[in-house]
Amino acid sequence: MYTSTVKHLRHRLNRRGFVGTAAGAAVAAQAFLRTSRSALAATQLDFTIWNYAADIVQDNIDLFQEIDPEITVQLSDFGWPVFHETMVNRFISNTPTDVTYNGGNWLNEFAAAGWVVSLDDHFDWAAGYQDKVLPFAWQDMTYDGKVYGLPYYADTITFMYNAQALEDAGISAPPQTWEEVTEQSLQLKDGGMEHPFVYEFANTLPNVSEAFASMVFGRGGELIDEERNPLWADPESPAAQQLHWLIEAKNEHDILAVMDHETTITKAMNTGQHAFTVMFNYNLAALNNAATSPLAGQFALALMPGETHECYGFAKFYNMTQMAVDRGPEVIAAVGDFIQYFAGEVDGDYPVAKRWAVEQGLGFGQTALLDDPEVIAAYSAWVDVPLWREQLELARARRQAIWYGIWSESFHPLLGQALAGEITADECLQQSADAWNELKASVEG
Amino acid sequence: MTLSPSSAGILMAAPVLVLVAVFTLYPVGRALYQSMHIESPIFPSRFVGLQNYQNVLGGRYFTDAAWTTLRFAAVTVPLLVALGVLTALLLNESFVGNTLLRVGMILPWALPATVAGLIWKWVFLDSWGALNAGLYTAGFIDNYVAWLTTPRLAQMAVIVVFIWTQLPLTAVFLLAALQAVPAELYDAAAVDGAGVFGRFWNITLPGIRPMLVIVALYETLMAITNFDIVYALTQGGPGTATTMLTYFTWVESFKKLDFGVGSALAVLIALGSLVVILILVRAIPKGALVEERA
Secondary structure: OHHEEEEEHHHHHHHHHHOOOOHHHHHHHHHOOOOOOOOOOOOOEEEEEOOOOOOHHHHHHHHHHHHHEEEEEEEEEEEEHHHHHHHHHHOOOOOOOOEEEEHHHHHHHHOOOOOOOOOOOOOOOOOHHHHHHHHHHHHHHEEEOOEEEEEEEEEEEEEEEEEHHHHHOOOOOOOOOOHHHHHEEEEHOOOOOOOOOEEEEEOOOOOOOHHHHHHHHHOOOOOOOOOOOOOOOOOOOOOHHHHHHHHOOOOOOOOOEEEHHHHHHHEEEOOOOEEEEEEEHHHHHOOOOOOOOOOOOOOOEOOOOOOOOOOEEEEEEEEEEEEHHOHHHHHHHHHHHHHHHHOEEEEEEHHHHHHHHHOOOOOOOHHHHHHHHHHHHHHHOOHHHHHHHHHOEEOOOOOOOOOOOHHHHHHHHHHHHHHHOOOOOOOHHHHHHHHHHHHHHHHHO | OOOOOOHHHHHHHHHHOOOOOOHHHHHHHHHHHOEOOOOOOOOOOOEEOOHHHHHHHHOHHHHHHHHHHHHHHHHHHHHHHHHHHHHHHHHOOOOHHHHHHHHHHOOOHHHHHHHHHHHHHHHOOOOOOOOHHHHOOOOOOOOOOOOOOOOHHHHHHHHHHHHHOOOOHHHHHHHHHOOOOOHHHHHHHHOOOOOOOHHHHHHHHHHHHHHHHHHHHHHHHHHHHHHHHHHOOOOOOOOOOOOOOOHEEEHHHHOOOOHHHHHHHHHHHHHHHHHHHHHHHOOOOOOOOOOOOO
């Protein structure tokens, strides 16, 4: 499916080709991109992504290159589970990388190491986007008071359920608290559904700690305080309570199944063997996609269970690297054009972000798209839009630390051990707090 | 100018020596150097002596991973050797389709281990894996079995996949050895009234003994350094149930970005492998590899 925006872009390209000379097209392209760049001679940009819908990314690149033929973009994609270490190794080895996907979970680490640079330091237009981007997304792209990118997409990690399964079991409304999740799961289990809650977990999955944060946020909690001390070691903390919930759900109530990836869960939910899950919100679009999901239409969003119903909101964004800066002003300008095209405002629209939203159901950070009729129409096909807006209002980014990404690699196996019954929830909490404090001491002294 | 024999020898060996230095000595030296330093992109590098080794050896994860690795090798190597012999004996017989079977059975070995891991992941997946679907449809199970998220079952899954990938090579090696055993020995034994087991014990086994030793050594090393299958199938989980030493090293180096500890682990694995091989070589009966002649 192609959005009208993309068609519009193609139409514009064709129209420019019809109207004009090469010079005319170049002038139009410059105006179209509002570039500050002077004449460039075929600047090549190396662009790294994790491999979600790489065909669409490449198509967007092709569109961009048609508009601005003086920039060529070389795309390299890597698996999501290994993206962090892949990028670290690229940066350490100076493998050419000019612009990359990044996320709040790694921004602190990459920025502190000097591998990525702030947009504020290089582009006058950057600060102007603050009022045009959702607050949690802006926060997630900000390090040390400076913004480092514009959103590729910004989304939430939300609670999803099979409304038909609940109705069949005589459950009138989705759970409001985690205790209700347990109660309803036990009720479903009595009705023959062995593991009503399916939980996305794998040792190597970067978003495990993000999903955990989202569930903690639902309880009104946080993972770390303002001085970056871990809060979960306190047994009364919402984080500790949530971890206990997960372990008890798995090992005591036997209502929780573990699966290693969102695509696996999407298929599993469509077997009718599970009723609840917590995933990136865009997965609801996949669950309700009639073309690929046998049970499409049965899945719905519920506010994140817990006292406050808050959830984790984040941005994944286009980030310029120090390597691009080192290549000189023409490359910097080319990256600026690239980021503006892919995430910025183009003729009052956000074509690429909008395309992701309409075609894939990805969230967005650009506030203008909240009221875009095409986006709302597309979202209405798979989510209760007013409820989604309500959850979006309750989304917040989490506090970050330079060592978050590395700490996650200690936390995930510990959580896995607790889920497998090898250690207790309390041991998991304490050992992961120890790992955090050790890293904090190494960095902060 | 005429070079002395020793100079000519050195000159001729130099290209190979340079290659060895670049691709073997430098990495080993670099690993030793890193293992005695804090080596991380986010922490300043500094010399820490043997602290990385102390941290590794004093940590529970290393002990767990070492035991998991040893258990894995202790189960898979004897199984592989036994199954390899049985398969080779089968392939050594004449029957219709023998050639096709020989070609077909080599396929699992031709697949990269990561691909094999991914294929088998679809077999073992809890909710919609082929194994559960088959067992459920056939009425053997009432509920789907959590193969990959139950520690013991996940360990078993890794063993199954490892054997599946390694058995073809083992069988082919042993088949080659079987075919080198002189047929007249079997004829003579038959004349002497030896039965099937007698012929196997007194002729086949001694005949393939050198290859059995080689296969056992090779598979021991493969088991100790098994990484790809764990990475693709279980990612060391659930928890740390299938985390073996090489996977643990990868996590420390490339996930936690602690190249100092990762290098210390790599050095320990290399030393450990050396010790295991030495023990195995010492344990081999005299003359097992080379027939002694007067």
